[in-house]
Amino acid sequence: MIRNFERYKEKWNVESDPSIKPGLEGMKRALALLQEPHKKLQVVHVAGTNGKGSTVAFLEQIALCHGLSVGKFTSPCIVDVHDQIQVNGIPITEKEMDELFKEMMYAGISGLLTDFELLTCAAFLHFDNEKVDLVLLETGLGGLEDSTNVVTPLVSVITSIALEHTQILGNTLEEIAFHKAGIIKSGKPAMVGILPEEALSVVKEKVRSEKSPLFIYGEDFYVQQDESEEIYFNSRVPCTIEGLSRKMAGDHQKINMALAITAFLEAAKNLQIDVQMEAIRQGIEKTSLPGRFEQVFPNVYFDGAHNPASAEKLVETIKQQFPGKAIRFVVGMVKDKDIEKVLRLFESVSDEFYFVDFENPRAANAQFLQQLSRAKKKEILKDCIPFIQSNIYFDGITIVTGSLYLLSEIRNELLKEVDF
Incomplete structure (x- = not known):
């Protein structure tokens, strides 16, 4: 149930199914009718049982402090459907949503999608219309067959893996990891938080098959606490960032913070921007998120x-x-x-x-x-x-x-x- 989504469907006579139907065929058909807006976007794709929203929030503030325009697609909503699609921290307006539904109606995608798939298409259209520099894309459920998994991202991030949605994703950590690892694309860097060994093995097999670089928290990068926090990298990412101070409470948030910083450093290589350590520190300090402590x-x-x-x-x-x-x-x-x-x-x-x-x-x-x-x-x-x-x-x-x-x-x- 997506609050206030139904009224747009009714107003523009665009039908979609409220149930969950994993698979990408409907998305591919609909996006082809919409002129494939997702292929024009620079994306960081984030999956995980927990920590997706926090990692995306850290990434958003870091990118904004570097002067980038940032599209963000998250779920579920905090107030209503509008806050699930944001540009530079500002939820999509009713007028903008009307324009997207008008475009989707004329494209003829009514009846092809589930509710969440339809909302994903709206997000892609909005980010393309706004010509954002970077899109932060959070999976809805799993990864492999999630509606967001039609993109080829700059970086893929898997925050955590635990048993969830077992009726859809499987009853074991290996099965769930298989779905999460589905967002990893050929040759594109991937990074993970602290994963159970059986889940990490699945991810490692996926990156081997895709020939993708893998960065693991605790091995390739980690956070050390003194008076302030510092993030350290091994020789693959030759820098240290000191003086980090975050509002987001809890030891688990330092992992999400480290994932966000590492993902941004990798994405920045493709975005051809100069990384500023002070902008990273400012972004971390500014980050907060509704519903997370x-x-x-x-x-x-x-x-x-x-x-x-x-x-x-x-x-x-x-x-x-x-x-x-x-x-x-x-x-x-x-x-x-x-x-x-x-x-x-x-x-x-x-x-x-x-x-x-x-x-x-x-x-x-x-x-x-x-x-x-x-x-x-x-x-x-x-x-x-x-x-x-x-x-x-x-x-x-x-x-x-x-x-x-x-x-x-x-x-x-x-x-x-x-x-x-």
């Missing part, structure tokens, strides 16, 4: 920890940032995640939980979540907005988490009441 009120944080891997990172960050503080969770999740494992992780730092329903066909019932919880204090919130607002006076920390769809819905409700 985001403070929205005093003592209230949003974090889209929706699977065990991201829940583990959230728990680590809570321990680092708030040792000894009382923690309470407001949680809503979708049904196809490993809910019990996520709750066990959250319960390791808190014994107070509030469960909520939200509007999404995949949403798990709040009562079901409550039954799965082992917390001593666990309640169902019928209206979570007043509760969240009241938590600014709580002598502790409130974390709203579980699904980015939940955070999007709550954010929209808060927007009606405050300048959020």
Whole structure:
């Protein structure tokens, strides 16, 4: 479900399927009718179970601080469909979206695509129309058969690999890695974060077959913490960047930061721009991202920890940032995640939980979540907005988490009441 997307489809009589249908045939047919705008773009392609959004956010700010114009395509939405397609940090306008749908209607692509594929086509058209210098492209699901995987990128990035979407991507890390590694293209550099060994083996086989250079965090580049952070490279990338300072909390974010810097250094070779160390430092310092340990009120944080891997990172960050503080969770999740494992992780730092329903066909019932919880204090919130607002006076920390769809819905409700 893409908020406010349906009204454009109805207004311009462009049909698409709301279901998930992996495969690229529909995309190729539609893009051919649209004169293949994706082939005119300079792209960094980012896949991964977790960390895609943060890595893209770091990349965006680094590129902007170098004076580049930057297109960004991400998912899911934060407020509505418009923020999924941005140029220089500015969401696409209603007028611009109307123009894209008018173009897609006349091209005759109605009925060829799923919703996400149609939105991907709109993003490619918009970035081509705006003549951006660089496009940051985040996969929607997997990589190999994802709608974004029609591009030949300057650089491919795989942030992390864990079990997810097993009904589509497979039940093993090797199978999921096979899909993620599908974004790696012939001769084009690829870089990865910390991957499980069985997943890394699949990636290494892919880069061998594609004859692509591979950069691995912890081997080819790494971050060292002193008073500030420094990123080091081996002889393949002969430089050191000192004095890095980031707002994005958590040790996992230093890996996403390092991936973004390394990806930018590689992309810059093709973009023929002079890399400025100070611009990289400025970009890192400016980077923030809604829904990633985001403070929205005093003592209230949003974090889209929706699977065990991201829940583990959230728990680590809570321990680092708030040792000894009382923690309470407001949680809503979708049904196809490993809910019990996520709750066990959250319960390791808190014994107070509030469960909520939200509007999404995949949403798990709040009562079901409550039954799965082992917390001593666990309640169902019928209206979570007043509760969240009241938590600014709580002598502790409130974390709203579980699904980015939940955070999007709550954010929209808060927007009606405050300048959020």
